[in-house]
Amino acid sequence: MTHHESVLAELKAAGVRLTPQRLLVLQTIAEAPGHASVEDIHRRAKQAYPYLDVATVYRTVQLLKRLNVVTEIDIGHRLHYEMAAEGARHHHMVCDECGGTYDLAPRQLESLRQRLEHEFGFRANLDHFTVTGVCAACVARAG
Amino acid sequence: MTHHESVLAELKAAGVRLTPQRLLVLQTIAEAPGHASVEDIHRRAKQAYPYLDVATVYRTVQLLKRLNVVTEIDIGHRLHYEMAAEGARHHHMVCDECGGTYDLAPRQLESLRQRLEHEFGFRANLDHFTVTGVCAACVARAG
């Protein structure tokens, strides 16, 4: 069973109707390079089905988020979405200069997570973790 | 020279007009417990001067942010503001359950910052750093 098939199975199990619109949104998110904003998803998906409404995209990403099929990432001031892909969960570094985003493996954050738990009893949820700063390329270019 | 006085001196040095509205907004932020949203600031400040407009609050916090008098914190989906207070810079943990916010000292994040710099050459800007999760109290209460 491919990942795509298992996602569809999950959705059916949750009693969710598999409408063409939902499949399209799902496929669009899956095919997007990295994470995509609602606007990105809408724009790309409309190429396949021009009647698709933004409201449907909003409702669908919320549904998929609730079912843990996609994860929500807070970048700048818009929410972005990407496939949850449990096996490859990662976090992001966003460059303030060039806007580029870079992946960060969960193990990079493990020590921080443990520290917060031990010192404060705070169970950090780093699923949507994003750090901003200046990437190596921009540091090299501008200082 | 108190902190308040030095802030006023900074503003004058920057050629900023010290209007009653600006002083009121500044004072309101300074007196707020922790960080405050624009709405919080506006609501509180209006008690002293009912004609104060939200637009003025927005313009003022942006001005103060530009002058590094206040810092902007991205909590949930609204921006919050607090006095910059250089000597006591800190970060936040926000509880998803109860909405409570807790301070985090810069040293707690230092190892993370160094790791990102060494491994990726990424200069993380942790000034506005916020982690979400579940606080100790809520963990105890609900599991």
Add this chain to the structure above:
DNA sequence: CTAGGTGCAAAGGGTTTGCTACAAC
């Protein structure tokens, strides 16, 4: 006096919602 700020109201961008026709099951 004069540059610049204030209040007001209106516009703006992103997101949500009420409704009716329609499609998945």
Add this chain to the structure above:
DNA sequence: GTTGTAGCAAACCCTTTGCACCTAG
């Protein structure tokens, strides 16, 4: 056939902006 969903448009929230009047320096 039922029940939930899509599309549409309007509402919504937070934030920004244009403008005439006013005020700090």
